[in-house]
Amino acid sequence: MRRTLPARVAVAAGSTAVLAVAFAVPSVANAAETGGRHVLNGKPAWAAQAARVGAVPSTTGLSFKVVLNLRDEAGAEALAQSVSDPSSANYRKFVSAAQWRSRFAPTDAQVKQVTSWLKSQGLKVGQIPANHRYVMVSGATASVNSAFGTSMSHFRYKGRTETAPATALTIPASLGSLVAGVAGLDSTARATPQSSTGSTNSVSTDGLRGMTKVTSDTTLPGPPDVFVNSGPCSSYYGQKSATSVPTLPGVKNPMPYVVCGYKPPQIRSAYGEDTMLQSGYDGRGATVAIVDAFASPTILKDATNYAKKNDPSHPLRSYQFSQSLPASYNSIDECGGNGWYGEETLDVEAVHATAPQANILYVGAASCGDYDLNSAVNTVVDNQLAQVISNSYGFSGEPTSISDVAEDHQTAMQAAGEGISLLFSAGDNGDEIANTGTRTVDYEASDPYVTAVGGTSLAVTQSGGYGWEQGWGTGKSTLKDGAWTPLPPAYVYGGGGGTSQLFKQPKYQQGVVPTSISNYFGNGAYRAVPDVAMVGDPQTGFLVGETQAFPDGTTKYSEYRIGGTSLSSPLFAGVVAVANQANGGPLGFLNPKLYKLAGTPAFTDVNHQGVTDAVVRVDFANGVDASDGLVTTARTINQTGTIFTRKGYDDVTGVGSPNGVSFFAGVTGSKSLVGAHGGGGGTKHTGPVTVAKPLR
Incomplete structure (x- = not known):
């Protein structure tokens, strides 16, 4: 998460x-x-x-x-909108940071x-x-x-x-x-790790494995405690069926075992990127910035090792990775310290998976405080250090007034004016009702100058094809004394989405977002979240590799499955980097173009409604080994609450997931891509998605 x-x-x-x-x-x-x-x-x-x-x-x-x-807010807004609007004469005529400062700072x-x-x-x-x-x-x-x-x-x-x-x-x-x-005077404004390992008893209340505390408030701790996936699990969706467990009412039985963790080639193949890579479009020349708190001391070694083991045809070369780190750190204990290392690892390895030749810049904030994270984003924007920025943190809910978001919104506007695509994960608590008691979207994903990336559940076939996609929303039942409890499964987590109560509907969403979503609260049309989506469900999650601390006192590289919209965002950031290369330059703020492409083959419309599928997961009770026993759970797919997938735009997956070459041709306007490759993603669906039965 x-x-x-x-x-x-x-x-x-x-x-x-x-x-x-x-x-x-x-x-x-x-x-x-x-x-x-x-x-x-x-x-x-x-x-x-x-x-x-x-x-x-x-x-x-x-x-x-x-x-x-x-100095001139009206002028800044006008410029940011003009260079982002496909119908404007100034479309993609971006300004430099110096030009922005001279006019508006x-x-x-x-x-x-x-x-x-x-x-x-x-x-x-x-x-x-x-x-x-x-x-x-x-x-x-x-x-x-x-x-x-x-x-x-x-x-x-x-x-x-x-x-x-x-x-x-x-x-x-x-x-x-x-x-x-x-x-910075509010101590509650701290981010917490949101990359879900999907463990069971070893998971803290925010969905993370336990984090090692340190006594120093300025020195970063060593590697985090290890998390180990148990088994059995499937190398592709539906490979292994859980025939030994009871049936779960309301879903297809027997249920398949959870995916072990998709590898980069599976992600690229399922989303139709392979055709682009075969033509030399692999993100080269583009830079993706990743913003998190702190910095893993083993990140380059881990990401290099991971690519060597799981994507050997696309190694991560040292010159592709760089870091911008603060002189000192603060609030390490309060922020969970090394819990951020897994987030950074996921982000780096996910970007490299979908843009294997792109440069990656990691920008570590001095703390998980909002003010430090915002400063890190501003550093990238004001120095034009990247063409794409991926952020996997946010607020559970929105601020109560526009004046609370002045700094973030200014930075987002400047990013748009300079042609930087600013992405935020849409959240991992669905409609937030189970988490906060109130239906709300997460900020900063709801800012109108941000591209909010939602989460899906993805079935990759044995051949690496696109089986199906559904909205990510997970309910959980645990196997106790031969029966599942509770029934129906209790909601755990899912891709964030819904309707803002802070920002009214931006022009680019008009005519695309249904009134039932935009006017959900009955007080007029407001900004809907998310804008696009990619895989985020930990049950169909991504394999990552990271140096971790084992119970015997050793530290070594190990791999585990992970998910969340903090997987979705960096995966999409890599896709955007490839699109920038195909475009011959930065695409800038994406939303106006994305919504013009809504309903076209550029996107797969993720529209399956209701819970029909579930998977079985077996976890080590202690997150490490079987010494304390195993926990068997059933995890539903597409249990999303008051937000749900439907035909067209929906508040779980936005306008849909990127559909191979058709997506790249659409966002770049390149007819040559369509002519050369036929426009489709090969194995993806360009119409309504038919949900496949699990392989038995």
Whole structure:
């Protein structure tokens, strides 16, 4: 599963009228002016429901960022839309980072006005990126309280002690038009690993195997504890049938055993990429950036070894991989430390699987904090380090106002203006009802300038062909005393999707997204998520290889199955890199083009409805070996709740999954690709998908 940030950095304000115009987002009232002070948004919404347990000591050091407004938000929105709209005369006439900064970044004088005030409050000014998106700030709690007219406090929330402002932040009215908000004072805004190994008792509440704690808060830990898949399992979907277990009501029986983990050639073959590779389209010349927290010390060795073992015709060469890492790290314990190594490993190996000659740039954030992850994305965008960015983290739910997302949205707009495709995984908790109690989509996947990648369950045939695809939504029953319990299977996880309550419907979704989805809440048409999808179900997951720590104290390379939309996103990022090569240049913000291709052979319409299939999985109870016994479970496919697959656009798989050469020809507009290869993906379906019975 992709990593989820449990709450949003919630102290931000500023100009939002432009967002309301550009995407028909509900406008947010301008912050009030009180006693010569500009009032920013108040304390986080979660803190209003939590018990305050005391003040943060006045001498405690805090680090945060002050986010600045764009100089011309309306102009920035107009440019980003113009270069992304296939009907525009400026389509794909991207600008450079320098050109963007010269037109839209705050001026040196404006930055100086803000930093001078910060320094006058006893605060220390740190890094300021070239695009002046934010100012890094540090100082004692007493200075923060005094500068922003608040009281930094501890709250008891969900069994933890968290920190946030107890009241709204205020700044001098003279700075009100310059400051978009303050980020980093909310301790709940932390990402957690979301790459699901699909283990059983060894999985934490967020779907991950256990993570080793460290005592140092600045030194990265060693490899994570090992996770080992048990068996039996199938090398392709339906290879082995579980004839010894009871039948599961409502599905095809006997059920097949879970897939051991698809390898890169199987993924490329099923999605029709092999034809492209045979013609020399393999991602060369393109760079995909991957953003996660921290950095695995063995990533290049592991990814190289993995490719050698599982994709020997496409080795990962050292010159294809590079890293951009911070000088130091923070909040390692709170972030789960080496739990991020598996996420990074998955992302790197998945990108290489679908774009074996692309360059991969790994950008490690200093922590799993929202402010550090956003800074990492901004580093890629403002320095034009890649043509595609894949992000496998996000928030369970959306912020409550546009002003809370100013920094992210500005970066997404700049990426669009520069021709960078910005991808986010759509989430691993389906409609979020089981996870949060409320139907919602995840942010940042819901931002209108982001391509949100959803998850599917994929059946790859014995010959490597495309058997079928369904929506990823998993229910689980456990075999106890010869019977399955509970019945029906209880929902566990699935590809994220649904309807935003923050962003109104962007133009590119009009006429494609059904009203039943866009107006789900009955208050008008809003942004729907996801946009596209690829395999994400851990039961039809991807094999990865990583250095792990074994119980005997040794560390060594081992392989296991993994899934989540943090698999879907990097797989699609590799596909986009290949498309960039075929296009002869970057494709930029993809959504306007993708929705124009909806309903064409460019996509496979994933439209099977209802639960008809399930698989059987046998896991080690301790995640390592059989010494503590085995756990046998049945896992359903396409159990997706209030979101579901249907003909046309749906809120589990978007416009569908990429369909081989037809997809590449469609997004590039290249008729030569269609003429040379017939346009299809060979084994994929261009019409309604017929669900195949499991092989017996």
